[in-house]
Amino acid sequence: MDAKLDFSILKTLTELPGVSGRETAVREYLKNLLKDSADEISTDTLGNLIVFKKGTSDKNLLFCAHMDEVGLMIHFVDERGFLRFVTVGGIDPRTLLAQRVRVQTKSGALLGIIGTKPAHITTEADRGKAVGIKELFIDLGLPADEVKKRVAPGDWAVLDRGYEEFGDGKISAKALDNRAGVFVLTEVVRALKNPFYNVYAVFTVQEEVGLRGATTAAYGVKADVALCLDTTGAADIPGCAPQDYICSLGGGVGLTALDARTITPENLLNELKQICDKHNIRWQVRVAPRGGNDAGAVHLSKTGVLTCGLSVPTRNIHSNVEIISKQDLENTFRLAYWAGQNGLKV
Template sequence: MNLELLAKVCKTPGAPGFEQKVRELVVNEVTPLVDEIEVDNMGNVYAIKRGKQRKSAMVGAHMDEIGFIVTHIDDKGFIRFHTLGGFDPKTLTAQRVIIHGKEEVVGVMASKPIHVMTPEERNKNPKITDYFIDTGLSKNEVDALIEVGDSITREREFIEMGNCVNSKSLDNRLAVFILIETLRNLKDKEVPYDVYGVFTVQEEVGIRGANVSTLKVNPDFGFGLDTTIAFDLPGAAEHEKITRLGEGTAIKVMDAMTICDYRMVAYMKEIANKHNIKWQPEILTAGGTDTAGIQRMTAGGSIAGAISIPTRHLHQVIEMANKDDIKGSIDLLTASLLNLDQYDWDFK
């Protein structure tokens, strides 16, 4: 596994609406692997490999990561912000972030010290509005480098922990990496249908890029590619775990925004079993992914499903995934795209 590439993909900044640096990385990586590259007005990247027949399969992997945006700089140079995507506020205390202004500026998420909190304040859950960013710079220094509207991302290194990887932004840079590696696997192979590997924007704020890119592609088949909850942790009841690290790639059955096409679910199970790819089912009763847009934002809909990568600590400062699950996701997506014309897609 090319962990050097995965680390690079994870560390490259790209908050929703500010994906330009990760987009540049993606275009550089996939251009030698496919027949055509397009970038639309929103910034979605289309990596297109032509097939034998004029049907199409779209794979959506969003490039954006949860982040923040500068909303105010006070008279002392402290920075207020708004979230871009969902955060658990309690995970932000004393964490470093990077503000992408005229230069990259490191700051720390600061809040009222516990020593001066009232008993009521100590016992309540923190809110996003309790935090501000301290850069250690004066007001004049901040104003010279940062302005309202600049994006902010988390500052964390990519490391290995046992057979796992641990980093910021595994959601959804794991899927970006998996789609790149799948296109690499397909480079010298003949695919039955046109494959559109679409690296989408602004998923974390409402699957916006997937919606417009699906309208452009109008796919017959669709694959969402995203992380999912692995709550295989102490205190979790069996029914709460969703998926488990090391138990294989996950085949989505449903989430709060999509009921996957039962034909696609059955097809991916069949492909996984045939190729000895370890898998587990995923039913997520909250949240959604690009799969919703890929399934619905085309005339008549597409036959859509999703491959999900089990991930612990989602939407926190760091996230964790198992390397075998990542490889299994690459293998399942590759095999699924190569065999689409070998399955009976009629309703039964």
């Protein structure tokens, strides 16, 4: 099947707020988008969205794609109205300095600017150390009493940066990890017609803080095989040696051989490679000694599930200027669709 993806859906997905544990806006959008493409839609206790499509066989395929994004949670409002925060998920503090955020409160979202002590008044000691989370604050531009009325510890903030298409088929936005995987899975669900498998497309929560949604969701599905759609770091940039790239933009869908949480069974990995070769789907092997994704939880559920992570290479991962390739999205979609529609010989 030729990939004809609706990238306006990806744009909308990246613009929605959805820090780990606060994925409601993403879930409600997907529920409405997919209601006419599913046989059943449900939400479990933890907040995973489970979309079911009846197949022509008695075999079950579990797809996972996590809805959550890394972000911030407010833990202190000082006497001048500046906000102190902790990170939700793994964020390098270097990527936060002088950036915009949207603080999510009961009365609505507030624009904030992340600041620190300006360079022209730093000391020699300041300049000799890296800026950490404790040196950063959020400035809402409001009087302190107004801030204290509207913001409380436990409120959260999302990175703020718009969706842009640029260069040769590249996309930059916040939350491409993992709205890119979510986007691919929505398009797979919309495209499947009388699939071989009974397909359970699960949009999971809280992946960025420990694969929590996938851990519970996998126990609710008796899966014969599972494919987890996510992004992966692409270190194909200056300063990194080729042997450390993990994956490269434009290199195709990343087939996980190994990461810190999973080792893909040989028969499943070989089957996916053969499908790609037969149908001219561009692929690359992902070997990542650090990191993991929902596959790490899924493959350990019950007595074990044949599981592979399908990864979209992403530069600047866990920042508000993540970069992916449209071609990689299309190749990931084509493989996931083929597997669901036609079945895997495993």
